[in-house]
Amino acid sequence: MELQSNKWMINLLVCCFFIGVSCNSVEKKIYIHLNYTVPCVRLLNATHQIGCQSSLSGDVGVLHVLESEENLDWVLRTGRNPPYLVILEYPLFTRSVMMKLKNGSSRVAGVAVVAPNTNPPEGFSPHTSCPNENTGVYTDSYDPALAHCNGTVWNPLGNGLSYEEYDFPIFSLKDDNDTRVIRQCYFDHNRAVNGSTPQYPLCAMQLYSHMSAVTDTATCMRRNDLNFSISPEMVCDPLGDYNVWASTRPLNNTVKGHKMWESVVIAAARLDSRSFFFDIAPGAESGVSGFVTLLAAAHALKNVTQEAPPNRTILYTFFQGETFDYIGSSRLVYDMQNNQFTVDLDNVHSVVEVGQVGLRADSKLWLHSDPVSRKNSSVNEEVMKLIDNFQSAAAGGRVSVEEPGFSQPLPPSSFQRFLRARPIPGVVIEDHQSAFTNRFYESMYDTAEYLNISYPSHLTAEEQLEFVTDTAQALTDVATLVARALYMQAGGLESQLSSIRADPQIVTGMLYGFLVRSNNSWFQQIVPSDLMSHLADRPTNFYVGVHQQSSEPTLLVQYLLANLTGNTPNITQNDCQNQREDEKDTESKHMYTYMWVQGTAPPNSTKRDGFCVRSTVRLSKALSPAFDLQEFTSKEYSTWTESRWKTIKGRIFLVASHELEMLTLGVGVGILISSLLITYIVSSKADMLFSAGREPANATY
Numbered sequence: 001m002e003l004q005s006n007k008w009m010i011n012l013l014v015c016c017f018f019i020g021v022s023c024n025s026v027e028k029k030i031y032i033h034l035n036y037t038v039p040c041v042r043l044l045n046a047t048h049q050i051g052c053q054s055s056l057s058g059d060v061g062v063l064h065v066l067e068s069e070e071n072l073d074w075v076l077r078t079g080r081n082p083p084y085l086v087i088l089e090y091p092l093f094t095r096s097v098m099m100k101l102k103n104g105s106s107r108v109a110g111v112a113v114v115a116p117n118t119n120p121p122e123g124f125s126p127h128t129s130c131p132n133e134n135t136g137v138y139t140d141s142y143d144p145a146l147a148h149c150n151g152t153v154w155n156p157l158g159n160g161l162s163y164e165e166y167d168f169p170i171f172s173l174k175d176d177n178d179t180r181v182i183r184q185c186y187f188d189h190n191r192a193v194n195g196s197t198p199q200y201p202l203c204a205m206q207l208y209s210h211m212s213a214v215t216d217t218a219t220c221m222r223r224n225d226l227n228f229s230i231s232p233e234m235v236c237d238p239l240g241d242y243n244v245w246a247s248t249r250p251l252n253n254t255v256k257g258h259k260m261w262e263s264v265v266i267a268a269a270r271l272d273s274r275s276f277f278f279d280i281a282p283g284a285e286s287g288v289s290g291f292v293t294l295l296a297a298a299h300a301l302k303n304v305t306q307e308a309p310p311n312r313t314i315l316y317t318f319f320q321g322e323t324f325d326y327i328g329s330s331r332l333v334y335d336m337q338n339n340q341f342t343v344d345l346d347n348v349h350s351v352v353e354v355g356q357v358g359l360r361a362d363s364k365l366w367l368h369s370d371p372v373s374r375k376n377s378s379v380n381e382e383v384m385k386l387i388d389n390f391q392s393a394a395a396g397g398r399v400s401v402e403e404p405g406f407s408q409p410l411p412p413s414s415f416q417r418f419l420r421a422r423p424i425p426g427v428v429i430e431d432h433q434s435a436f437t438n439r440f441y442e443s444m445y446d447t448a449e450y451l452n453i454s455y456p457s458h459l460t461a462e463e464q465l466e467f468v469t470d471t472a473q474a475l476t477d478v479a480t481l482v483a484r485a486l487y488m489q490a491g492g493l494e495s496q497l498s499s500i501r502a503d504p505q506i507v508t509g510m511l512y513g514f515l516v517r518s519n520n521s522w523f524q525q526i527v528p529s530d531l532m533s534h535l536a537d538r539p540t541n542f543y544v545g546v547h548q549q550s551s552e553p554t555l556l557v558q559y560l561l562a563n564l565t566g567n568t569p570n571i572t573q574n575d576c577q578n579q580r581e582d583e584k585d586t587e588s589k590h591m592y593t594y595m596w597v598q599g600t601a602p603p604n605s606t607k608r609d610g611f612c613v614r615s616t617v618r619l620s621k622a623l624s625p626a627f628d629l630q631e632f633t634s635k636e637y638s639t640w641t642e643s644r645w646k647t648i649k650g651r652i653f654l655v656a657s658h659e660l661e662m663l664t665l666g667v668g669v670g671i672l673i674s675s676l677l678i679t680y681i682v683s684s685k686a687d688m689l690f691s692a693g694r695e696p697a698n699a700t701y
Contacts, residue, residue: 034650036174041278042211042643046633053211054169060206061085061109063186076104083109085205090116095159110169110207123439126161126276135325136416143372146409169207172277200657207650213643218632236641240547240623241320243328244558246616248305248314250591257339264315265490268353269294270322273542275444281543282447285438289358292510296479296502299564311491320622321544325638328622329414333421351426353415358451360431366404373423382425393484398477404433448515465512472508514540526563547623566615576612
């Protein structure tokens with residue numbers, strides 16, 4: 001009996017296995033899954049939510065490739081098979097089209113935007129026309145005439161698409177095999193010919209991007225704290241990361257707050273960028289041009305600040321989260337005000353910020369300053385000295401500098417958060433006099449191509465890494481100017497300026513690593529082995545992300561800055577990883593950071609020659625103070641959060657007519673009822689039907 005039972009169990013398991021395999025095979029025959037899908041996700045702040053989402057089970061719609069804006073009438077009114085999932089070519093991804101789709105959302109199941117291989121000639125920016133207008137220094141209380149970009153509209157092409165809310169999913173599709181399959185499916189099944197109605201079966205798409213958070217940051221943070229289960233489910237996370245900073249002379253990082261007799265010149269740039277879609281934020285002009293220039297300037301100053309140190313310390317700072325109401329800079333200022341940083345605001349002599357510098361015209365850069373703080377005579381005097389230092393540094397060089405006009409406000413910049421705390425002398429270096437030169441600000445088109453970074457087709461990847469493009473040479477000239485001006489601003493000798501030159505090989509390597517592929521031989525050498533997984537054969541994504549961990553840009557800039565400004569002590573890997581020169585050293589860790597990196601791989605060997613880098617590079621928190629203070633409706637600090645989600649995917653399939661679906665359901669129900677009826681009859685007549693084969697109970701042998 002036990003043997004018979006085991007056989008039945010084995011047979012049952014085998015049947016279940018084959019049923020599972022068969023179901024999986026059927027699923028593959030029904031659906032074509034899309035390989036490259038990047039969603040628009042939901043973000044929230046103190047007052048509202050923006051972005052996109054699908055329903056919990058995904059949104060399904062009949063595919064419709066929009067061929068012109070006039071063709072929208074089919075989607076919004078005349079088409080007989082709503083809801084539609086609209087495929088947009090990039091020229092139609094405009095505010096006009098998207099607002100019409102949003103307002104007719106009862107007939108729209110979703111939108112898929114085909115990412116182009118070339119940039120649109122007319123420009124495109126889904127950001128607002130006045131970036132960060134509510135969290136900069138120009139408020140109604142500071143100067144009403146300059147508030148809300150009354151003086152200058154910095155981003156005139158900004159259409160605000162990234163700050164709208166959509167109740168359907170929006171995905172970006174790469175223009176590859178997936179897109180060709182989608183188009184072919186549409187033309188084979190869905191396209192109306194001569195005004196006729198397409199016949200079933202129709203090609204449909206399903207997009208999954210359900211977001212957990214709703215309403216605003218205060219609501220989602222409150223839901224995070226509702227612990228009704230052993231493992232509570234979080235619904236949103238604050239945006240944030242880490243700022244990267246270093247100083248030209250070591251500062252005791254253990255002792256926070258004011259440093260007696262210490263005066264610092266802050267040299268700043270921002271790291272992050274964004275676009276309409278979650279995982280596409282190339283930021284070539286808006287972010288990369290500035291921080292690469294500052295990294296190259298820091299490298300150019302390495303030797304001279306050691307051999308002929310200036311009176312003041314230069315503090316290099318790279319801010320994260322600036323796109324979202326100045327997260328990084330507002331946190332640094334907050335920490336300085338509350339003695340939670342290595343220096344405080346009293347130690348800050350002046351600020352030099354490198355902004356967008358990759359598209360300058362006529363080899364000219366513009367030095368922007370704040371007209372309100374310059375009404376203070378002492379501040380104005382220091383600003384004039386700073387501008388003079390830049391003009392002296394530019395003398396005889398290939399880059400000239402000018403002021404845009406005394407009455408013009410600062411462009412969107414991290415420096416505004418310092419001015420919000422107190423009047424501090426400073427300038428912001430930009431390639432535009434008034435409105436942005438950048439026609440693709442905070443968009444997926446702000447790429448290497450837009451900065452005219454290209455390589456001869458015959459070059460290998462390694463040769464491209466070392467090939468000095470015209471853009472790299474131009475940014476090298478800017479880095480030389482910035483380095484010389486910083487050295488003079490810090491009190492250095494003018495006689496040393498000729499020795500300060502940025503290296504074009506360093507600049508071109510960084511541009512290639514950030515805008516083409518981070519998985520290259522140089523970046524592999526300067527990171528530890530456990531960070532190799534962060535290197536990829538694609539451009540870096542500069543979206544700030546959520547605060548739990550350092551992003552790829554933060555890690556890369558951290559190790560680059562250490563490599564470019566630090567030195568290599570001859571110590572063991574164990575001592576390096578324990579932050580010391582030797583076993584008796586207990587002081588160096590307060591002044592320096594030690595990093596063990598991979599180094600190069602010798603020819604015909606897979607083992608790398610690792611080494612230690614000692615530098616002053618450190619990380620500081622780039623999380624808005626609003627979340628430490630639990631002020632989720634703050635008007636002073638950024639309150640941006642990102643919703644959590646479970647599944648992001650898309651798939652296409654053929655859908656039958658409603659009548660056929662109902663017929664299939666009816667036949668299925670009929671078969672079910674018939675089978676139940678037959679089972680009942682057979683069961684009730686079992687004694688009669690199966691008695692002939694039974695043996696008498698008293699049978700003997």
